[in-house]
Each structure stands twice: as C-alpha cells, then as structure tokens.
Amino acid sequence: MNREELIQKWLQDDLNPQELAAFKALDDYEPLMKLSENLMHFKAPKFDESLAFETISAEISKKQKSKTKWLKPILKIAALIAISFSVYYYTTTLDTHITTLTAEKTTFELPDYSEVTLNAQSQITYNKKSWKNQRELTLHGEAYFKVEKGSKFNVQTSSGTITVLGTQFLVENRNDIFEVVCYEGSVQVITDHKNMVLKPGDQFLILNGKFIAREKENILNPAWLYNHSQFKSMPYKFVLNELERQYGLKVDAQTINTSVLFTGKFVHTDLDLALKAITLPLNITYTKENGLIVLHEK
Structure with a gap:
C-alpha cells in the first residue's frame, strides 16, 4: 500500500x-x-x-x-x-461520555460550570462544541444537577424531558422508575404520562409505567450524596436494586415478596449494617453465599 x-x-x-x-x-x-x-x-x-x-x-x-x-x-x-x-x-x-461503575459516584462540571454528580451505574452524554448554543445532555441512570443560570437547560431521558433555567434537581431514569425531585428554583417535566412544573420539595415519580402522587417534602439534597440511600413507601425490589448498585453484588429474593413497600435507608459504607437496615423492619433474614445475598422470610 x-x-x-x-x-x-x-x-x-x-x-x-x-x-x-x-x-x-x-x-x-x-x-x-x-x-x-x-x-x-x-x-x-x-x-x-x-x-x-x-x-x-x-x-x-x-x-x-x-x-x-x-x-x-x-x-x-x-x-x-x-x-x-x-x-x-x-x-x-465528538460527544463527551461520562460513566460511573458499580459502587462509584463522580462529580464534574459542564462547559457552563453547571455541576453534575452521577450516582452508581449512570451515564451522561453531551457535546462541548454545541453547548454554548444548546445546553442539552442525555442521562441514563441517576444524577443530581446544580445548573448555572442562563439559557434553557434540557436533560433528555428515555422516559421524558426535564427543562430548567437555573436550579438544583435530581433525575433518576432506570428500568421501571422515572423520578425527578426539585430542590431549588423550578423544573418542568414533560412525559407521555403527565406534564408538570415542580417547585422546591415537589417530586415527580413514575413506577412501573404508573404516575405516583407524592407529598411535598422539605428536603435539601439527595441522600446518596452523603453515602446512604433513603426510601419512602417504595416497592422493595427498588431497594434491592439500589443495594446491588452500591455494593456490586447480587441479591436472590425469589422466596420473598418484593412488591411490599419499604420506608427507611441504608448506608453505602458498611454492607452488614446496610443489610440489617433493609431486612429487620420486614422480618427478613439473609445469608451470604460466595458474593450472593440470599433473602429468606422468617
């Protein structure tokens, strides 16, 4: 040649x-x-x-x-x-891709100095060249945003679009769950199910394709920023999914009812403590078998 x-x-x-x-x-x-x-x-x-x-x-x-x-x-x-x-x-x-692995979080700045914190097993994609004219990114997973004031800021997900001008908010877009929580300013959420404008404390939640009404809460930040996951009346399977993401393990829950609602939290820094926090309130026991957590009803 x-x-x-x-x-x-x-x-x-x-x-x-x-x-x-x-x-x-x-x-x-x-x-x-x-x-x-x-x-x-x-x-x-x-x-x-x-x-x-x-x-x-x-x-x-x-x-x-x-x-x-x-x-x-x-x-x-x-x-x-x-x-x-x-x-x-x-x-x-070229687009920029930022990805987190299991049990990993990362914080970074966008070209306009907006700040993003990605939770475990998440990805954000955006284009630096077009950012000045169009502040838009794509999210798979979960992220917390602190958006600098300026032109319209769009977060595209497979479940809907979140639009803001300058605010702090959370978006989670995973299998069977789409959640948006506003912490500051206002957030517009557009989906096939429902369109809403959120104010501080408002939450938008779709579980298994169904919109779930949530009460306003006085919350300042997502709990996972401080290494614990918190839940309020959430189906137990979502609690177990998050445990798997944060600890890089698998949970066998075949013998228990994973649709039961759970309210509580678990830490990301101590597996035994986390397991006790999510099993004792539901009268569930567990065993460890070569990296697999097997749950049993008492």
Whole structure:
C-alpha cells in the first residue's frame, strides 16, 4: 500500500495492525503525529476532508508523472492540509461520555460550570462544541444537577424531558422508575404520562409505567450524596436494586415478596449494617453465599 493510501486510511481511523506498522515506518510519521497533537484545538469552518484529499492527491499524481524533485514536499503539504481539517472536524463533533461503575459516584462540571454528580451505574452524554448554543445532555441512570443560570437547560431521558433555567434537581431514569425531585428554583417535566412544573420539595415519580402522587417534602439534597440511600413507601425490589448498585453484588429474593413497600435507608459504607437496615423492619433474614445475598422470610 502506497503512502497516500496509508495516510488516507489513517485519517479515517481504518488502519489494520499491518497497515499501522507500515504507516509508522513512513518518513512523515513523526511530523504527522506532532501536527495531529497541535491541531486538537485548531478551529476552522466545516470542511470536506475527503474531497480535499482526493483533489490534492490528483494534483500530486500529475506531478509524479513528471518526476519532479519536489514530489515529496507536495505530498507532505497535501497530507498536512487534509489532516488539519480532519482532526478539527473529528475532535469537535465528538460527544463527551461520562460513566460511573458499580459502587462509584463522580462529580464534574459542564462547559457552563453547571455541576453534575452521577450516582452508581449512570451515564451522561453531551457535546462541548454545541453547548454554548444548546445546553442539552442525555442521562441514563441517576444524577443530581446544580445548573448555572442562563439559557434553557434540557436533560433528555428515555422516559421524558426535564427543562430548567437555573436550579438544583435530581433525575433518576432506570428500568421501571422515572423520578425527578426539585430542590431549588423550578423544573418542568414533560412525559407521555403527565406534564408538570415542580417547585422546591415537589417530586415527580413514575413506577412501573404508573404516575405516583407524592407529598411535598422539605428536603435539601439527595441522600446518596452523603453515602446512604433513603426510601419512602417504595416497592422493595427498588431497594434491592439500589443495594446491588452500591455494593456490586447480587441479591436472590425469589422466596420473598418484593412488591411490599419499604420506608427507611441504608448506608453505602458498611454492607452488614446496610443489610440489617433493609431486612429487620420486614422480618427478613439473609445469608451470604460466595458474593450472593440470599433473602429468606422468617
């Protein structure tokens, strides 16, 4: 494979291991990589790098036939021009993904200095390039937001859209549960089931596809920010799901009724204490079997 083909495949991130080795052997490899690093913050208007490469390569082909002494410099320039626009386009259109694993939380800032804290097994996706014109992100899982005042701020989920201007709120979007809690300011929630504007203390909850009315509460922050999970009249299966997320374990609850409602909390830092907190009030016992927690009714 010739130099032009190797460079073009590199631009497309399509080199196999053998081609990558050949690309690294090119005389131009180090200058190309150095330019690629320097162009990470390069800004230019949208450009069709494929068309540019084809046009320049055609011109080079003509020059090759004349066997001029300046073939190599022209080839370098052609590759560098194509790389300039390719790297810019590639690096500025990529989405940013932030993900947490089991038993992990993380706090980070968005481009407008809004703050997000992700609970365990959650993901947020957004685009830095378009953020100034459109403050919008996608959430899978659970997150707590402190939004800086400014233009409309949208949180997209598979269950609905949450819209605010500047406020503090929580969103949880997982299997069979969609919850929004407003802590400051106001939050608009739009779903197929119901549309609502939440004020501080208001909660929006859909369980198993059904809207659940909740009383206003004087709450300042989500409990999990302080390493404990709190529940009020929640089906027991959601309590067990959260225990699994926070401790990275599996719970066998086949012999108990997981639809019973639970009110209480458990800590994220002591498994035995957490298990006692969620089993004793319901008269349930448990055993540990190779990382599996098996629940039993007394």
